[in-house]
Amino acid sequence: MASDLDENPFLREPPTDFESVEELSATAAREQAEQLREAIRHHDRRYYVESDPVIADRTYDALLSRLEALEAAFDLDDEDSPTRRVGGEPVEEFDTVEHVAPMLSIDQSGDAEEVYEFDERVRGEVGPVEYVCEPKFDGVSIEVVYEDGRLIRAATRGDGQEGDDVTRNVRTIRSIPQVLSGDPPEFLAVRGEVFMPRDAFQAYNRERVERGEDPFANPRNATAGTIRQHDPAVVADRPLDCFFFEVLDSSDGWATRWEEDQALPEYGLKVNEHTERVDGIEDALAYREEMLERRDELNYEIDGIVIKVDDADKRERLGATARHYRWAFAYKFPARTEVTTVREIAVQVGRTGRLTPVALLDPVDVGGVTVSRASLHNPEEIADLGVDVGDKVRVERAGDVIPQVAEVVEDEVHGESHFEFPETCPVCSSPIERDGPMAYCTGGLACTAQLRESVVHYGGDDGLDIEGLGERTVRQFIDEGLLTDSVADLYEIDADELVALEGWGERSAENLLAELDATKEPPLADFLAALGIPHVGAATARELAREFGTLDAVIDADAEALEAVPDVGSVVAGQIRDFFDSAANRAVVADLRDHGVDPQDADVEGGDELAGLTVVFTGSLSEHTRSEAQALVEDHGGSATSSVSGNTDYLVAGENPGQSKRSDADDEGVPVIDEAEFEELLEERGIDIE
Structure with a gap:
């Protein structure tokens, strides 16, 4: 039985100096756990829905930790407990479930004439109307179902009639209550839009860039990829949020859409503060212009507005086609093109250790491609452009491929950049060395930011050509902790570890392990190319192998001997020497040898049978x-x-x-x-x- 909120000691200035769990009786533990659940739900609502927290974050963490300890010590299992928001066991696949009511699409256009036509049709069929206008969120639509105030199911939109059951994932989103507040209907199915806030999206992309991973193109892609994760713990770790904007079905009824919007927050369901009721279509068009101006100020992506008939009876009379509601219309914004805002400047560490500053942008359309990042090349480029966080910039695609910042259009910091290039690697903290305008991490193959690209290169066409070891597989191995230090970790993976991973079976595991075993005696040239030494591709690696014959001879060769090799000049010789002078790199090579990798000596004599060919x-x-x-x-x-x-x-x-x-x-x-x-x-x- 829920306690009285007024008597709950954990609502305001809650104590965090708890007595030992071992000293509690089962009855006292159960009562305290229920009070903590109720209080944490209250604080979740104040923080995530009302944006008005009343306790500090560390106090909230202490309450949650206490609840976890009580539930574990006294086996107080509760599927609605706030502790379930940290995730659960992964699922193999999502079940398909039927929606309680169709989740149809909405007619849309960026042409004002089509909006007027919508209004004329509506008034022609049902007479004068008021409209409710709301932002058109660019996220992932979901259905959430409550019975007796408790969340029982959540599903993606799917085909509008049925979707994927993502209940376990949705339970981890803190702005979606597991237990409703107030006096909710016995049955309530609501439609919402899950999204990733823009600031959280940029921070998340920054982490991906610094790890050497490709960032998500836009918040919607990040949201869609997250909500369909098979591991709820991954979802819990990502910053998703949700707005609710439609009652799909309910045991109670409301006469207007506006009344629904006023009622949902009473139950703890978050609605958008910019939703407005207007008298007619001209006011709706004015609302659209206002939201277009506010677009860049919002902490979530919108790509237009939605205009809905307010009166429930008139909506029912208007009905729907097989695909869309006839009582709603989306008036789209024009796509952002070429000019956008720099939200972050991250530093990406590449396979060779080169550090490249990257501008993380509000997504913008450039030549028909959505761009959310652009290269700033090097520290001197940042200084020359005078670009900084907050500036509006024009983006172009160099050679129609690589996005780059062409110029600053609106300068927030008056011609200077306050961005400070790091002195140490943002990932492994190794010192950074400068080579003219370029900067390099000295961590070598031991730098985890370089690990993914190093392993991909090692097993790629220009390396040892390991079938089945592509970028996606390498990323999975890193995420699952099978690759932590260097490429040598590949040779410690066993069949049981592979079979336990999502998407792997016994045969695929055996095939990869066989491929890895076949690389333990590689030709010296292939091994040298696979190491990823800067400027040493397959051709240069063959010249080195032909000249020196053994790996140790290459490692010990001085700059003068290296420069004498065809296809190796002073710059490349310096890169080779720097690579093997790195203690971290030599440790990785030694580790590979310890794992049985034995590069085969090359024939240094050769012949001239093909001379001139x-x-x-x-x-x-x-x-x-x-x-x-x-x-x-x-x-x-x-x-x-x-x-x-x-x-x-x-x-x-x-x-x-x-x-x-x-x-x-x-x-x-x-x-x-x-x-x-x-x-x-x-x-x-x-x-x-x-």
């Missing part, structure tokens, strides 16, 4: 990797290049060849041969390919 490869080969085939050509005096030119003698086309190289070969008159013909060529030149 230039070959380009495209597609995948069946008998050798492309890297092995290129090494074979170069070991015998030939040249293996990456692009076709007039100097190319042969284009070797394997399976799934690239069309651009085939076209270049046709244009230049270069013969195209298959893998069998390539092997015949080698045999003719006296080269044993076994």
